[in-house]
Amino acid sequence: xxxxxxxxxxxxxxxxxxxxxxxxxxxxxxxxxxxxxxxxxxxxxxxxxxxxxxxxxxxxxxxxxxxxxxxxxxxxxxxxxxxxxxxxxxxxxxxxxxxxxxxxxxxxxxxxxxxxxxxxxxxxxxxxxxxxxxxxxxxxxxxxxxxxxxxxxxxxxxxxxxxxxxxxxxxxxxxxxxxxxxxxxxxxxxxxxxxxxxxxxxxxxxxxxxxxxxxxxxxxxxxxxxxxxxxxxxxxxxxxxxxxxxxxxx
Amino acid sequence: xxxxxxxxxxxxxxxxxxxxxxxxxxxxxxxxxxxxxxxxxxxxxxxxxxxxxxxxxxxxxxxxxxxxxxxxxxxxxxxxxxxxxxxxxxxxxxxxxxxxxxxxxxxxxxxxxxxxxxxxxxxxxxxxxxxxxxxxxxxxxxxxxxxxxxxxxxxxxxxxxxxxxxxxxxxxxxxxxxxxxxxxxxxxxxxxxxxxxxxxxxxxxxxxxxxxxxxxxxxxxxxxxxxxxxxxxxxxxxxxxxxxxxxxxxxxxxxxxxxxxxxxxxxxxxxxxxxxxxxxxxxxxxxxxxxxxxxxxxxxxxxxxxxxxxxxxxxxxx
Ligand code: SF4
Ligand code: SF4
Ligand code: SF4
Numbered sequence: 001x002x003x004x005x006x007x008x009x010x011x012x013x014x015x016x017x018x019x020x021x022x023x024x025x026x027x028x029x030x031x032x033x034x035x036x037x038x039x040x041x042x043x044x045x046x047x048x049x050x051x052x053x054x055x056x057x058x059x060x061x062x063x064x065x066x067x068x069x070x071x072x073x074x075x076x077x078x079x080x081x082x083x084x085x086x087x088x089x090x091x092x093x094x095x096x097x098x099x100x101x102x103x104x105x106x107x108x109x110x111x112x113x114x115x116x117x118x119x120x121x122x123x124x125x126x127x128x129x130x131x132x133x134x135x136x137x138x139x140x141x142x143x144x145x146x147x148x149x150x151x152x153x154x155x156x157x158x159x160x161x162x163x164x165x166x167x168x169x170x171x172x173x174x175x176x177x178x179x180x181x182x183x184x185x186x187x188x189x190x191x192x193x194x195x196x197x198x199x200x201x202x203x204x205x206x207x208x209x210x211x212x213x214x215x216x217x218x219x220x221x222x223x224x225x226x227x228x229x230x231x232x233x234x235x236x237x238x239x240x241x242x243x244x245x246x247x248x249x250x
Numbered sequence: 251x252x253x254x255x256x257x258x259x260x261x262x263x264x265x266x267x268x269x270x271x272x273x274x275x276x277x278x279x280x281x282x283x284x285x286x287x288x289x290x291x292x293x294x295x296x297x298x299x300x301x302x303x304x305x306x307x308x309x310x311x312x313x314x315x316x317x318x319x320x321x322x323x324x325x326x327x328x329x330x331x332x333x334x335x336x337x338x339x340x341x342x343x344x345x346x347x348x349x350x351x352x353x354x355x356x357x358x359x360x361x362x363x364x365x366x367x368x369x370x371x372x373x374x375x376x377x378x379x380x381x382x383x384x385x386x387x388x389x390x391x392x393x394x395x396x397x398x399x400x401x402x403x404x405x406x407x408x409x410x411x412x413x414x415x416x417x418x419x420x421x422x423x424x425x426x427x428x429x430x431x432x433x434x435x436x437x438x439x440x441x442x443x444x445x446x447x448x449x450x451x452x453x454x455x456x457x458x459x460x461x462x463x464x465x466x467x468x469x470x471x472x473x474x475x476x477x478x479x480x481x482x483x484x485x486x487x488x489x490x491x492x493x494x495x496x497x498x499x500x501x502x503x504x505x506x507x508x509x510x511x512x513x514x515x516x517x518x519x520x521x522x523x524x525x526x527x528x529x530x531x532x533x534x535x536x537x538x539x540x541x542x543x544x545x546x547x548x549x550x551x552x553x554x555x556x557x558x559x560x561x562x563x564x565x566x567x568x
Contacts, residue, residue, distance in 0.1 A: 003322060024475075028473070034297055052476045054478050056474070056479070057474075060473035062472065062556075063469075063471035063534075064461055064468065066464035066468075067463060067465045067468070068464055071465075078461075080555060088379075092323045093325070093326065095316075095319075095327035096313060096318070097319050104499060107455055114313060115310060116309070116312075117308050117485065118308050120326055123381065123382070123484065124379055124381060126381045126551040128480045128555055134479070137309035137310040138310060140425075164519065177387075194460050195460075196458060200551065202379065210461070210463065
């Protein structure tokens with residue numbers, strides 16, 4: 001059914017921490033790898049070895065330059081995947097009933113056996129989270145790794161989305177946003193997690209944490225010597241004696 | 251948005267087909283057998299060709315049958331259901347009209363109402379999308395309905411005149427009026443569109459990424475090295491340079507020339523049918539240009555993630 005559930009028991013989703021994302025694209029690659037062998041049709045590539053390779057990916061990493069008013073510009077890496085919106089416009093526009101939002105955990109999925117490949121859901125999503133698979137002719141999107149998170153056949157520590165499990169910087173976190181005490185809920189509360197394009201009225205479940213403000217650039221005329229705080233403290237004891245003895249020989 | 255030929259043809263032709271259906275349904279058709287057959291076949295033909303070309307746009311057309319199931323929530327599903335209903339009711343009416351020489355008023359009016367609602371549902375498929383600020387306005391259904399009426403009236407006037415039926419002249423006069431109204435509505439739509447950029451709609455790169463709260467945001471590195479589905483479909487930038495020229499084609503062929511020809515046809519006693527036919531062909535050509543622009547000029551919020559369509563405004567009205 002492409003009508004949305006009134007409420008969902010749980011609101012599973014991701015927190016993406018833009019402060020620590022290093023833009024390595026490991027999450028995108030891990031996502032592609034897992035979802036090519038998992039839920040639904042494999043994620044195809046077209047013209048993979050040609051001049052214009054193009055494929056289906058469920059997670060993409062952009063990089064932006066942000067220039068604050070009075071500070072130097074900074075680079076922010078920005079992973080983009082489905083936000084599992086509470087008011088998901090992609091679901092309600094779907095004419096076939098292929099797109100749906102689960103009432104038990106809020107995950108938004110596509111039933112590929114019903115999808116006719118009209119592409120309207122991709123038009124309705126403001127976040128570019130849906131990509132048509134040009135080989136299978138069906139719409140693909142992030143499944144929140146529904147086939148990992150409930151999977152009894154893999155070790156407990158692997159029962160999280162592939163992108164979360166892979167991220168070397170720990171920039172992606174998975175959890176239940178309906179539980180105010182969950183790690184993701186606390187993170188959002190502490191760091192002021194925000195919605196992308198709130199004016200679209202989609203009420204995304206996934207939240208983003210903005211980069212922490214950069215430390216001021218070094219004031220003019222002050223050299224490295226002023227930054228002794230960062231130098232290792234002079235050791236005491238035997239090491240200190242050795243240090244002083246060596247300094248005398250220096 | 252990517253201007254897919256199938257969808258351009260579909261929206262243009264089905265609008266005219268359903269327009270003609272509703273005019274026949276309310277009893278504006280002629281009496282001769284040749285007229286009746288041609289009118290019914292054309293009305294049906296335009297609508298069916300339109301619908302078939304929209305099916306051609308699907309990636310898995312074999313599953314199109316499911317598209318009739320979600321009419322409670324989806325405008326696209328409603329459009330499918332209403333199209334079939336309209337074709338069915340109009341078909342019943344046409345059977346009586348063609349074979350029993352009877353115009354069953356109630357059935358005809360029902361078909362007319364259904365045809366109008368079908369065109370409305372087509373327009374709502376676009377107007378419902380908040381992601382495309384150009385489209386998300388009540389002016390979009392107004393444009394679709396007004397063009398359906400104008401196209402239907404022009405086609406009806408042409409047919410009446412070609413088959414020497416009565417009433418070609420008053421119908422042509424109504425067509426004139428409808429053409430003017432339709433293009434006034436379209437001018438209003440264009441005026442609004444020129445102001446409705448992604449940034450103005452609150453879906454610029456700053457809000458898309460949420461980084462606007464820190465400072466000015468610029469796309470630095472895209473996530474992929476060659477265009478993907480999203481960019482081809484929703485960040486379509488080809489041919490925007492020619493938008494101004496195409497808009498002149500749309501206005502010239504879609505309204506200026508047809509107006510001139512229909513006025514001649516109404517007030518000159520010669521070659522009425524030929525003039526009306528020429529006006530109709532010109533109008534359809536103009537409509538195709540108009541629909542191409544409807545898609546090609548419309549920007550989707552996802553373009554903001556790619557830093558596309560942020561600074562420049564859209565082409566002004568002329
Ligand atoms: S991010 Fe897009 S695809 Fe995902 S639920 Fe929201 S609208 Fe749908
Ligand atoms: S592409 Fe598939 S999932 Fe998307 S709206 Fe069309 S039928 Fe539904
Ligand atoms: S949750 Fe799974 S499907 Fe979604 S982006 Fe992460 S790896 Fe991809």
